[in-house]
Amino acid sequence: MRRANHPATEDVALPEVMGALSDPVRIGLVRVLADGSERGWGALRAPVAKSTLSHHLRVLRDAGVTRTRQEGTRCFVRLRREDLDTRFPGLIEAVLAAADADGVGNGVGLMPGAT
Amino acid sequence: MRRANHPATEDVALPEVMGALSDPVRIGLVRVLADGSERGWGALRAPVAKSTLSHHLRVLRDAGVTRTRQEGTRCFVRLRREDLDTRFPGLIEAVLAAADADGVGNGVGLMPGAT
DNA sequence: TTCGTTGTTCGTCGAATATCGAACAAGCTA
DNA sequence: TAGCTTGTTCGATATTCGACGAACAACGAA
Numbered sequence: 524m525r526r527a528n529h530p531a532t533e534d535v536a537l538p539e540v541m542g543a544l545s546d547p548v549r550i551g552l553v554r555v556l557a558d559g560s561e562r563g564w565g566a567l568r569a570p571v572a573k574s575t576l577s578h579h580l581r582v583l584r585d586a587g588v589t590r591t592r593q594e595g596t597r598c599f600v601r602l603r604r605e606d607l608d609t610r611f612p613g614l615i616e617a618v619l620a621a622a623d624a625d626g627v628g629n630g631v632g633l634m635p636g637a638t
Numbered sequence: 639m640r641r642a643n644h645p646a647t648e649d650v651a652l653p654e655v656m657g658a659l660s661d662p663v664r665i666g667l668v669r670v671l672a673d674g675s676e677r678g679w680g681a682l683r684a685p686v687a688k689s690t691l692s693h694h695l696r697v698l699r700d701a702g703v704t705r706t707r708q709e710g711t712r713c714f715v716r717l718r719r720e721d722l723d724t725r726f727p728g729l730i731e732a733v734l735a736a737a738d739a740d741g742v743g744n745g746v747g748l749m750p751g752a753t
Numbered sequence: 754t755t756c757g758t759t760g761t762t763c764g765t766c767g768a769a770t771a772t773c774g775a776a777c778a779a780g781c782t783a
Numbered sequence: 784t785a786g787c788t789t790g791t792t793c794g795a796t797a798t799t800c801g802a803c804g805a806a807c808a809a810c811g812a813a
Binding site for chain 1: 652656662724729735740
Protein backbone atom coordinates (compact mmCIF):
# COMPACT_ATOMS: atom_id res chain seq x y z
CA MET A 524 0.00 0.00 0.00
CA ARG A 525 1.74 3.02 -1.26
CA ARG A 526 1.10 6.51 -0.02
CA ALA A 527 -1.33 8.41 -2.19
CA ASN A 528 -0.13 11.20 -4.42
CA HIS A 529 -2.47 14.12 -3.97
CA PRO A 530 -1.73 17.21 -6.03
CA ALA A 531 -1.93 20.52 -4.20
CA THR A 532 -4.96 22.59 -4.98
CA GLU A 533 -3.02 24.95 -7.20
CA ASP A 534 -1.46 22.05 -9.08
CA VAL A 535 -4.76 20.55 -10.12
CA ALA A 536 -4.72 20.92 -13.90
CA LEU A 537 -7.71 21.28 -16.17
CA PRO A 538 -6.74 18.76 -18.88
CA GLU A 539 -6.02 16.08 -16.29
CA VAL A 540 -9.35 16.68 -14.57
CA MET A 541 -11.18 16.58 -17.87
CA GLY A 542 -9.40 13.38 -18.76
CA ALA A 543 -10.22 11.85 -15.41
CA LEU A 544 -13.87 12.68 -15.98
CA SER A 545 -13.98 11.22 -19.48
CA ASP A 546 -14.65 7.68 -18.32
CA PRO A 547 -18.16 6.52 -17.39
CA VAL A 548 -16.96 4.48 -14.42
CA ARG A 549 -15.05 7.42 -13.00
CA ILE A 550 -17.95 9.76 -13.63
CA GLY A 551 -20.12 7.28 -11.77
CA LEU A 552 -17.72 7.26 -8.84
CA VAL A 553 -17.80 11.03 -8.70
CA ARG A 554 -21.58 10.94 -8.74
CA VAL A 555 -21.58 8.56 -5.80
CA LEU A 556 -19.30 10.91 -3.90
CA ALA A 557 -21.18 14.01 -4.95
CA ASP A 558 -23.08 14.32 -1.69
CA GLY A 559 -19.82 15.11 0.04
CA SER A 560 -19.74 12.06 2.24
CA GLU A 561 -16.64 9.99 2.68
CA ARG A 562 -16.95 6.42 1.47
CA GLY A 563 -14.99 3.33 2.28
CA TRP A 564 -13.80 1.54 -0.80
CA GLY A 565 -15.70 -1.49 0.29
CA ALA A 566 -18.91 0.46 -0.03
CA LEU A 567 -18.27 1.25 -3.66
CA ARG A 568 -19.80 -0.99 -6.26
CA ALA A 569 -18.66 -0.86 -9.86
CA PRO A 570 -18.92 -3.26 -12.80
CA VAL A 571 -15.16 -3.81 -13.00
CA ALA A 572 -12.58 -5.97 -11.29
CA LYS A 573 -11.07 -4.92 -8.01
CA SER A 574 -7.78 -3.98 -9.57
CA THR A 575 -9.51 -1.95 -12.26
CA LEU A 576 -11.49 -0.07 -9.64
CA SER A 577 -8.26 0.61 -7.81
CA HIS A 578 -6.85 1.98 -11.04
CA HIS A 579 -9.80 4.31 -11.62
CA LEU A 580 -9.66 5.58 -8.08
CA ARG A 581 -6.00 6.27 -8.56
CA VAL A 582 -6.63 8.25 -11.74
CA LEU A 583 -9.17 10.38 -9.91
CA ARG A 584 -6.80 10.84 -7.01
CA ASP A 585 -3.81 11.75 -9.18
CA ALA A 586 -5.87 14.26 -11.11
CA GLY A 587 -6.90 15.92 -7.85
CA VAL A 588 -10.57 15.03 -8.13
CA THR A 589 -10.71 12.92 -4.99
CA ARG A 590 -8.79 12.59 -1.78
CA THR A 591 -8.01 9.25 -0.21
CA ARG A 592 -7.49 8.74 3.48
CA GLN A 593 -6.06 5.58 4.90
CA GLU A 594 -7.12 4.16 8.20
CA GLY A 595 -5.48 0.96 9.14
CA THR A 596 -6.00 -1.43 6.31
CA ARG A 597 -8.89 0.31 4.72
CA CYS A 598 -9.25 3.45 2.67
CA PHE A 599 -11.82 6.18 2.51
CA VAL A 600 -12.35 8.41 -0.45
CA ARG A 601 -14.00 11.76 -0.76
CA LEU A 602 -14.61 14.30 -3.50
CA ARG A 603 -12.36 17.38 -3.34
CA ARG A 604 -15.35 19.54 -4.02
CA GLU A 605 -14.04 22.73 -2.48
CA ASP A 606 -10.67 22.51 -4.15
CA LEU A 607 -12.27 21.87 -7.50
CA ASP A 608 -14.73 24.69 -7.06
CA THR A 609 -11.86 26.98 -6.21
CA ARG A 610 -9.82 26.05 -9.23
CA PHE A 611 -12.63 25.56 -11.74
CA PRO A 612 -15.80 27.28 -10.57
CA GLY A 613 -18.94 25.61 -11.79
CA LEU A 614 -17.19 22.78 -13.57
CA ILE A 615 -18.03 19.92 -11.24
CA GLU A 616 -21.54 21.16 -10.80
CA ALA A 617 -22.08 21.19 -14.56
CA VAL A 618 -20.54 17.76 -15.01
CA LEU A 619 -22.63 16.27 -12.23
CA ALA A 620 -25.83 17.78 -13.58
CA ALA A 621 -25.07 16.49 -17.07
CA ALA A 622 -24.13 13.05 -15.80
CA ASP A 623 -27.31 12.83 -13.74
CA ALA A 624 -29.43 13.85 -16.68
CA ASP A 625 -27.80 11.34 -19.00
CA GLY A 626 -27.38 8.56 -16.47
CA VAL A 627 -23.67 8.39 -17.12
CA GLY A 628 -22.06 5.91 -14.78
CA ASN A 629 -25.31 4.41 -13.62
CA GLY A 630 -23.57 1.08 -13.22
CA VAL A 631 -21.63 2.52 -10.33
CA GLY A 632 -23.20 2.74 -6.93
CA LEU A 633 -23.01 1.77 -3.31
CA MET A 634 -23.08 -1.70 -1.87
CA PRO A 635 -26.50 -2.73 -0.62
CA GLY A 636 -26.91 -1.47 2.89
CA ALA A 637 -24.59 1.51 2.65
CA THR A 638 -26.19 4.70 3.89
CA MET B 639 -12.20 14.84 -48.31
CA ARG B 640 -14.76 12.80 -46.54
CA ARG B 641 -18.00 14.17 -45.27
CA ALA B 642 -17.89 15.14 -41.64
CA ASN B 643 -19.66 13.03 -39.07
CA HIS B 644 -21.57 15.37 -36.83
CA PRO B 645 -23.53 13.75 -34.01
CA ALA B 646 -27.06 15.01 -33.50
CA THR B 647 -27.54 17.24 -30.50
CA GLU B 648 -29.16 14.50 -28.48
CA ASP B 649 -26.36 12.09 -29.34
CA VAL B 650 -23.62 14.27 -27.97
CA ALA B 651 -22.28 12.24 -25.05
CA LEU B 652 -20.68 13.59 -21.91
CA PRO B 653 -17.66 11.25 -21.71
CA GLU B 654 -16.74 11.94 -25.33
CA VAL B 655 -17.01 15.67 -24.81
CA MET B 656 -14.90 15.48 -21.67
CA GLY B 657 -12.34 13.41 -23.52
CA ALA B 658 -12.28 15.84 -26.39
CA LEU B 659 -11.63 18.65 -23.94
CA SER B 660 -8.83 16.86 -22.13
CA ASP B 661 -6.12 17.91 -24.56
CA PRO B 662 -4.48 21.34 -24.33
CA VAL B 663 -4.43 21.82 -28.09
CA ARG B 664 -8.12 21.05 -28.38
CA ILE B 665 -8.95 23.27 -25.43
CA GLY B 666 -6.99 26.01 -27.17
CA LEU B 667 -9.00 25.52 -30.34
CA VAL B 668 -12.22 25.79 -28.40
CA ARG B 669 -10.98 28.99 -26.79
CA VAL B 670 -10.25 30.45 -30.20
CA LEU B 671 -13.76 29.59 -31.32
CA ALA B 672 -15.35 30.73 -28.08
CA ASP B 673 -16.45 34.09 -29.49
CA GLY B 674 -18.88 32.27 -31.72
CA SER B 675 -17.28 33.25 -34.99
CA GLU B 676 -16.67 30.77 -37.74
CA ARG B 677 -13.04 30.29 -38.65
CA GLY B 678 -11.36 28.95 -41.72
CA TRP B 679 -8.89 26.21 -40.95
CA GLY B 680 -6.21 28.30 -42.53
CA ALA B 681 -6.76 30.94 -39.90
CA LEU B 682 -6.03 28.52 -37.09
CA ARG B 683 -2.54 28.39 -35.72
CA ALA B 684 -1.40 25.52 -33.52
CA PRO B 685 2.00 24.12 -32.56
CA VAL B 686 1.40 20.80 -34.31
CA ALA B 687 1.70 19.42 -37.81
CA LYS B 688 -1.11 19.88 -40.30
CA SER B 689 -2.20 16.27 -40.06
CA THR B 690 -2.24 16.44 -36.28
CA LEU B 691 -4.35 19.57 -36.36
CA SER B 692 -6.72 17.78 -38.71
CA HIS B 693 -6.87 14.94 -36.20
CA HIS B 694 -7.70 17.23 -33.29
CA LEU B 695 -10.38 19.01 -35.28
CA ARG B 696 -11.85 15.67 -36.14
CA VAL B 697 -11.96 14.59 -32.50
CA LEU B 698 -13.77 17.80 -31.61
CA ARG B 699 -16.17 17.32 -34.51
CA ASP B 700 -16.89 13.68 -33.74
CA ALA B 701 -17.54 14.48 -30.11
CA GLY B 702 -20.04 17.14 -31.15
CA VAL B 703 -18.05 20.09 -29.83
CA THR B 704 -17.60 21.80 -33.18
CA ARG B 705 -19.31 21.84 -36.53
CA THR B 706 -17.42 21.90 -39.78
CA ARG B 707 -18.79 23.42 -42.94
CA GLN B 708 -17.19 22.82 -46.26
CA GLU B 709 -17.11 25.41 -48.98
CA GLY B 710 -15.33 24.39 -52.10
CA THR B 711 -11.90 23.26 -51.08
CA ARG B 712 -11.78 24.93 -47.74
CA CYS B 713 -13.43 24.28 -44.42
CA PHE B 714 -14.87 26.45 -41.74
CA VAL B 715 -15.28 25.43 -38.17
CA ARG B 716 -17.48 26.77 -35.45
CA LEU B 717 -18.23 25.93 -31.84
CA ARG B 718 -21.58 24.19 -31.29
CA ARG B 719 -22.20 26.45 -28.35
CA GLU B 720 -25.97 26.27 -28.32
CA ASP B 721 -26.09 22.52 -28.69
CA LEU B 722 -23.59 22.08 -25.91
CA ASP B 723 -25.41 24.51 -23.64
CA THR B 724 -28.60 22.60 -24.30
CA ARG B 725 -27.11 19.23 -23.47
CA PHE B 726 -24.74 20.26 -20.71
CA PRO B 727 -25.72 23.63 -19.27
CA GLY B 728 -22.81 25.57 -17.89
CA LEU B 729 -20.17 23.06 -18.88
CA ILE B 730 -18.52 24.91 -21.74
CA GLU B 731 -18.68 28.16 -19.86
CA ALA B 732 -16.92 26.62 -16.88
CA VAL B 733 -14.28 24.97 -19.04
CA LEU B 734 -13.60 28.17 -20.95
CA ALA B 735 -13.30 30.20 -17.77
CA ALA B 736 -10.93 27.66 -16.25
CA ALA B 737 -8.87 27.44 -19.41
CA ASP B 738 -8.61 31.22 -19.65
CA ALA B 739 -7.53 31.48 -16.05
CA ASP B 740 -4.90 28.79 -16.42
CA GLY B 741 -3.78 29.69 -19.90
CA VAL B 742 -4.49 26.19 -21.14
CA GLY B 743 -3.92 26.01 -24.86
CA ASN B 744 -2.18 29.35 -25.10
CA GLY B 745 -0.07 28.00 -27.93
CA VAL B 746 -3.15 27.89 -30.09
CA GLY B 747 -4.37 31.03 -31.79
CA LEU B 748 -5.16 32.74 -35.04
CA MET B 749 -2.84 33.44 -37.91
CA PRO B 750 -1.47 36.98 -37.91
CA GLY B 751 -3.97 39.20 -39.57
CA ALA B 752 -7.09 37.21 -38.80
CA THR B 753 -9.82 39.34 -37.29
C1' DT C 754 -5.74 19.88 -68.85
C1' DT C 755 -2.33 20.99 -65.65
C1' DC C 756 -1.11 23.19 -61.45
C1' DG C 757 -1.52 24.78 -56.81
C1' DT C 758 -4.11 24.99 -52.61
C1' DT C 759 -6.34 22.67 -48.93
C1' DG C 760 -7.65 19.28 -46.00
C1' DT C 761 -8.02 14.03 -45.31
C1' DT C 762 -6.19 9.63 -44.89
C1' DC C 763 -2.46 6.23 -44.38
C1' DG C 764 1.28 4.04 -42.18
C1' DT C 765 3.95 4.21 -38.40
C1' DC C 766 5.84 5.10 -33.89
C1' DG C 767 5.99 5.36 -28.83
C1' DA C 768 3.25 6.28 -24.96
C1' DA C 769 -0.81 5.94 -22.45
C1' DT C 770 -5.26 3.46 -21.17
C1' DA C 771 -8.47 -0.12 -19.75
C1' DT C 772 -8.93 -4.53 -18.28
C1' DC C 773 -8.11 -8.80 -15.98
C1' DG C 774 -6.19 -12.37 -12.73
C1' DA C 775 -2.66 -13.32 -9.63
C1' DA C 776 0.64 -12.21 -6.39
C1' DC C 777 1.82 -9.18 -2.68
C1' DA C 778 1.89 -6.23 1.55
C1' DA C 779 -0.06 -4.11 5.63
C1' DG C 780 -3.07 -4.29 9.40
C1' DC C 781 -6.56 -6.51 12.27
C1' DT C 782 -8.21 -10.68 14.65
C1' DA C 783 -8.51 -15.07 16.52
C1' DT D 784 1.70 -16.61 15.32
C1' DA D 785 -1.57 -17.78 11.82
C1' DG D 786 -5.09 -16.36 9.18
C1' DC D 787 -8.35 -12.92 7.18
C1' DT D 788 -9.46 -8.67 5.03
C1' DT D 789 -8.27 -4.98 2.09
C1' DG D 790 -6.21 -2.49 -1.25
C1' DT D 791 -1.91 -2.13 -4.29
C1' DT D 792 1.07 -3.71 -7.64
C1' DC D 793 2.60 -6.77 -11.30
C1' DG D 794 2.50 -8.75 -15.53
C1' DA D 795 -0.12 -9.53 -19.82
C1' DT D 796 -3.18 -7.98 -23.42
C1' DA D 797 -5.71 -5.21 -26.40
C1' DT D 798 -6.91 -0.77 -27.49
C1' DT D 799 -6.50 3.97 -28.09
C1' DC D 800 -4.03 8.32 -28.47
C1' DG D 801 -0.96 11.93 -30.08
C1' DA D 802 2.34 12.81 -33.22
C1' DC D 803 4.67 12.99 -37.68
C1' DG D 804 5.62 12.80 -42.78
C1' DA D 805 3.96 11.36 -47.03
C1' DA D 806 0.61 10.24 -50.19
C1' DC D 807 -3.95 11.25 -51.78
C1' DA D 808 -8.32 13.56 -53.24
C1' DA D 809 -11.17 17.51 -54.37
C1' DC D 810 -11.66 21.81 -56.11
C1' DG D 811 -10.46 26.37 -58.20
C1' DA D 812 -7.35 28.74 -61.25
C1' DA D 813 -4.19 29.32 -65.06
